[in-house]
Amino acid sequence: MHGLLNIPNALTASRLVLAPVFLWLYLKGNEDGALIAFAVAAATDALDGLAARLLRQQTLLGAFLDAAADKLLLACALIALAVKGQVPWWLTGVVVGRDVLLAGGSVFLAAHHAPVPVRPTRIGKYATAVVFFIVVVVLAADYHETPAARSAPWVAALGILACALVVGSAVQYASSFSASARLGRRAHDSAGR
16 A cells, blocks of 8 residues: 555545635635635645654655645635735745746656655745745635735735745755756766766
């Protein structure tokens, strides 16, 4: 059960399914259902890593799926909140743009048979945590019908912090991807000799 079908990967797969469910429910106006979907998805984020460690079922596929699930959940949440005017579009653009660049870089490295770094950077983890916190603040304010004027300054301040962390993590990932590309090129040149 160490391969594709294991408990941590099933938890991660459920997050991949719940992300678009959250987006659909929120845009449809079902805030309660969306909040439940987001809460369950966020819980699977903690549980899949814990299960992987406790059950010793850490896999490369699981690492890829976990990163993809986090990025999809955050993208869906930020898009939903931006459509409703609850987070600024610039925040959504920076976060989703970075993730699109990371996905493109990963595809490029894989196509050139270079190692694809799957470990998140420390700054990347902080960035993800701050963006998750922003989503929770907005959802909680919305659930309690807090006026947007009261939560907007907090969202803007946290958004600026998140952007700084996202840009910092993008620089770290770019450096890591560049090193992987050089490694792949050296391995390819050595094999060709």
